[in-house]
Amino acid sequence: MELQSLSPKYSLLFANYGSPFTDEYRDRVLQLLENGVKVILFLDGSPTLEGLERFEQSNLLSVFISAELNHSTVPTPCIVVDGQFGDVESCLDQIAELNPSFNVEQYRIEHAPPEQHLSVEAGAGTGKTTVMVQRILFLLHMTDVTLKDIVMITFTRDAAKNMFRKLRKEFLSRFQLTGNQRYIRLIEELNTMQISTIHSFAKKLVQQLGSVHGFGTKVQIRSFGLERKRLIEGFLDEFLAEWMEKYPVTEKLQGLRLYELVKKVVDFWEEMERKGFSREEIGQLQWGTAAGESAGFQEMFQTLFAECERRFQNLKEEENAISLNDLTRQIDMIARSTIDFRNVAQPIQYLFVDEFQDTDDTQIRLITSLQRAFDSSLFVVGDIKQSIYRFRGANYTAFTWLKEMLEEQNGQKMTGYPLVKNYRTAGELLGKIDKIFAGWGEKEYLVYETPLIGMKHDAHSLNIERVSYDKDDARHPVHTIRLVRQALEDVRKEKERLQESEETPKVAVLVRTNREAQRVKEWFEDAGIFFDLEIGGTFFTSDAVNDFASLVEALLYPTNPQSMLNLYATSYSQVQIDWIALVPCNGERERLLEILHQHQPFPEWKDCVKERIRLEPILSVLRGIIEKTNPYSRYRMRQEQIISTVNSNETEYKAEALKRAKQYRRNLNQLFEMIHDVFSNDFLTLYSLNKWLKLNQAINRDVDEPKLPDEERDGRVQIMTVHRSKGLEFHTVIVPFTERSFRWEENDSFSELLFKRESDGINAGWLIRHGEVTWENSKYSELAENEREEVIREEARLLYVAMTRCEKQLWMLNNRKYAWGDKVNSWSALLGEGV
Numbered sequence: 111m112e113l114q115s116l117s118p119k120y121s122l123l124f125a126n127y128g129s130p131f132t133d134e135y136r137d138r139v140l141q142l143l144e145n146g147v148k149v150i151l152f153l154d155g156s157p158t159l160e161g162l163e164r165f166e167q168s169n170l171l172s173v174f175i176s177a178e179l180n181h182s183t184v185p186t187p188c189i190v191v192d193g194q195f196g197d198v199e200s201c202l203d204q205i206a207e208l209n210p211s212f213n214v215e216q217y218r219i220e221h222a223p224p225e226q227h228l229s230v231e232a233g234a235g236t237g238k239t240t241v242m243v244q245r246i247l248f249l250l251h252m253t254d255v256t257l258k259d260i261v262m263i264t265f266t267r268d269a270a271k272n273m274f275r276k277l278r279k280e281f282l283s284r285f286q287l288t289g290n291q292r293y294i295r296l297i298e299e300l301n302t303m304q305i306s307t308i309h310s311f312a313k314k315l316v317q318q319l320g321s322v323h324g325f326g327t328k329v330q331i332r333s334f335g336l337e338r339k340r341l342i343e344g345f346l347d348e349f350l351a352e353w354m355e356k357y358p359v360t361e362k363l364q365g366l367r368l369y370e371l372v373k374k375v376v377d378f379w380e381e382m383e384r385k386g387f388s389r390e391e392i393g394q395l396q397w398g399t400a401a402g403e404s405a406g407f408q409e410m411f412q413t414l415f416a417e418c419e420r421r422f423q424n425l426k427e428e429e430n431a432i433s434l435n436d437l438t439r440q441i442d443m444i445a446r447s448t449i450d451f452r453n454v455a456q457p458i459q460y461l462f463v464d465e466f467q468d469t470d471d472t473q474i475r476l477i478t479s480l481q482r483a484f485d486s487s488l489f490v491v492g493d494i495k496q497s498i499y500r501f502r503g504a505n506y507t508a509f510t511w512l513k514e515m516l517e518e519q520n521g522q523k524m525t526g527y528p529l530v531k532n533y534r535t536a537g538e539l540l541g542k543i544d545k546i547f548a549g550w551g552e553k554e555y556l557v558y559e560t561p562l563i564g565m566k567h568d569a570h571s572l573n574i575e576r577v578s579y580d581k582d583d584a585r586h587p588v589h590t591i592r593l594v595r596q597a598l599e600d601v602r603k604e605k606e607r608l609q610e611s612e613e614t615p616k617v618a619v620l621v622r623t624n625r626e627a628q629r630v631k632e633w634f635e636d637a638g639i640f641f642d643l644e645i646g647g648t649f650f651t652s653d654a655v656n657d658f659a660s661l662v663e664a665l666l667y668p669t670n671p672q673s674m675l676n677l678y679a680t681s682y683s684q685v686q687i688d689w690i691a692l693v694p695c696n697g698e699r700e701r702l703l704e705i706l707h708q709h710q711p712f713p714e715w716k717d718c719v720k721e722r723i724r725l726e727p728i729l730s731v732l733r734g735i736i737e738k739t740n741p742y743s744r745y746r747m748r749q750e751q752i753i754s755t756v757n758s759n760e761t762e763y764k765a766e767a768l769k770r771a772k773q774y775r776r777n778l779n780q781l782f783e784m785i786h787d788v789f790s791n792d793f794l795t796l797y798s799l800n801k802w803l804k805l806n807q808a809i810n811r812d813v814d815e816p817k818l819p820d821e822e823r824d825g826r827v828q829i830m831t832v833h834r835s836k837g838l839e840f841h842t843v844i845v846p847f848t849e850r851s852f853r854w855e856e857n858d859s860f861s862e863l864l865f866k867r868e869s870d871g872i873n874a875g876w877l878i879r880h881g882e883v884t885w886e887n888s889k890y891s892e893l894a895e896n897e898r899e900e901v902i903r904e905e906a907r908l909l910y911v912a913m914t915r916c917e918k919q920l921w922m923l924n925n926r927k928y929a930w931g932d933k934v935n936s937w938s939a940l941l942g943e944g945v
């Protein structure tokens with residue numbers, strides 16, 4: 111076959127062993143590359159590649175050169191156009207064998223027939239996300255699909271942004287190399303592609319379908335946290351009087367207060383929501399029996415959840431809104447009804463799902479329904495070993511389930527592909543941690559298959575440091591800080607070696623809970639280590655929002671000393687109040703005000719309070735104050751003072767204070783955008799703004815702070831939970847707090863509701879412990895036994911995710927005090943088991 115006569119649309123694989131790579135070949139390859147065709151070359155000897163080098167930096171050209179061996183087994187030249195290997199398939203296998211660094215598995219996935227449903231179930235760092243991006247490029251070149259016909263579902267908003275950036279980078283790099291305008295158009299069209307979490311995707315779909323399903327087009331999606339609590343309180347009010355007379359437990363509530371009971375019941379109800387149970391399923395739960403004092407609770411639960419679900423449904427209909435957790439369930443219902451999806455919603459030709467192992471049952475049903483409704487082609491990727499959202503209902507048998515559902519309900523077949531090469535972690539390090547995973551595999555904590563093949567040959571360091579102290583021992587921060595300082599020094603040296611274009615190596619401290627992340631943050635503040643606390647949802651508790659809320663409240667209540675004192679403490683105030691001078695006032699309002707009113711937080715204050723807030727639109731007054739007072743620069747100066755007490759290096763503390771001030775500014779800008787959105791249809795008053803801010807500061811933990819660009823975050827340690835670290839990679843990963851026990855069953859206010867799907871329905875087992883007393887139903891102990899096993903597995907997967915985030919260094923504190931014994935009840939114990 112002559113290279114000149116071939117016109118690949120997407121890619122060319124060309125193996126030419128035993129004969130020269132001629133100038134004609136080279137010129138043709140150059141021509142193809144310039145037209146945006148991906149080329150993979152397998153050559154021997156020392157071929158001339160002049161003019162081609164620049165393409166090698168991108169994904170467009172890969173060249174694999176082997177020594178002049180006897181390649182007689184490979185038919186040469188071996189050419190594959192656009193992945194149509196047909197009768198040269200065996201040749202492809204031979205080439206792959208000769209070139210272990212060629213990832214033939216990725217190649218096969220990327221080039222699989224466009225209409226095929228693909229599932230890629232593979233270990234950490236094997237390039238699953240990477241191959242998804244390449245697959246999209248393949249489809250764009252080989253079919254008439256456009257970006258708006260593709261839906262990509264990611265697990266978090268960060269992952270969605272990450273995917274968007276990766277695609278953009280790929281298009282941009284192709285444009286720079288080929289000058290082809292097509293790639294610029296693709297960058298523009300990226301905005302039409304739906305890359306989102308399953309929640310935002312479902313939200314949009316419900317809105318599109320709302321009118322058809324009786325919700326109207328303005329259907330709202332709300333969290334209903336408060337309303338659900340009120341429904342439970344309302345129910346208990348009605349129910350308890352009767353209940354109290356009937357059951358002896360009433361005298362023996364043993365000090366369990368009503369608000370504590372409400373909290374437990376709310377938690378139980380949320381557990382059902384997370385599991386995605388329908389109203390019918392909740393109504394038919396199998397509760398078993400309950401003896402003695404537990405009988406009262408049992409009867410209560412049997413009626414309560416079904417009744418509250420009914421009331422909740424009415425409430426949602428009245429308000430023309432649905433809850434967040436309902437979303438996928440609603441769509442599933444719509445998809446199953448007679449309405450033809452295709453007439454109302456935007457078509458989905460390709461549906462990609464990343465991190466598929468964390469998809470829950472309803473979402474799997476939704477994916478199956480969408481596939482059927484739109485006749486979409488699916489591409490799901492994930493790693494069962496990284497399934498860490500069981501508490502939210504994720505089903506770690508997701509892949510098998512989807513496959514079965516597709517076959518049984520849609521008559522479709524899904525083809526599974528493996529990936530076995532790991533590009534993230536230094537090979538030797540990978541080998542060492544793999545031994546630990548294999549140990550967990552033997553004990554069935556982890557679904558462990560064959561080891562991955564490490565593709566990186568960098569230097570590495572594995573340090574599972576054996577320490578021994580009590581949970582709250584002061585040596586904990588000392589050890590962690592020592593490791594972090596060492597890691598920062600290592601990445602600094604590494605950075606000096608890197609070229610400018612390469613990304614700065616990152617250090618991460620990974621923990622189990624937000625509370626642990628907060629503790630690490632406090633240690634770092636005291637030690638003068640700069641960090642990013644990436645726990646998410648911190649926007650409404652950030653300094654910028656707190657300061658702004660204090661400003662609003664003081665404008666609303668200028669005669670309230672507390673409000674004024676709060677304002678003086680913000681970065682809007684140019685005056686510092688001497689707090690000591692206020693002590694003699696004994697908290698008396700008039701005396702406090704007398705002192706406070708001797709000052710003004712800023713020169714325009716009186717004018718604002720007296721005149722402007724009554725005459726001008728509120729937002730314009732607030733903007734005016736920000737312009738005049740410039741809170742950013744005061745914030746920066748205060749941060750300089752604070753940081754300099756723990757870090758005396760002037761350049762460093764000034765740079766850090768500046769970054770914090772930039773963050774402050776971003777937060778404030780985001781706040782203004784949100785205020786505009788929320789109050790776009792309403793008349794904005796100080797009162798309504800204050801109320802909205804107070805409410806969100808108290809309960810909203812869903813909004814993230816806008817991120818500073820990566821270069822601004824260089825040199826900062828990232829503190830995050832393992833859940834948030836998913837899909838990310840770091841030069842050094844440090845894992846403290848391995849002694850935390852998995853379950854709180856020893857705790858004297860422990861309560862739990864567990865479920866198990868059986869052929870006869872869903873079994874529900876509950877337990878409530880309060881001090882010395884324990885109430886439970888007959889199903890609980892069996893389900894708890896099973897739960898204990900499942901928790902160990904879930905924790906092993908979590909630790910697997912943490913450990914596989916590292917590129918070169920993995921340092922963990924293994925607390926021996928908690929590592930031994932017959933109970934595997936902590937990460938330390940798991941490390942003890944495996945090592």
Ligand SMILES: Nc1ncnc2c1ncn2[C@@H]1O[C@H](COP(=O)(O)OP(=O)(O)OP(=O)(O)O)[C@@H](O)[C@H]1O
Nearest residue numbers: 213233234235236237238239240533534836837838
């Ligand atoms: N063929 C390849 N050649 C070189 N590097 C690659 C290749 N494929 C992927 N990588 C790199 O390997 C690293 C891991 O890839 P990626 O994030 O796609 O893996 P993943 O399977 O999604 O990982 P995880 O499931 O652990 O989040 C990335 O830095 C990526 O750029």
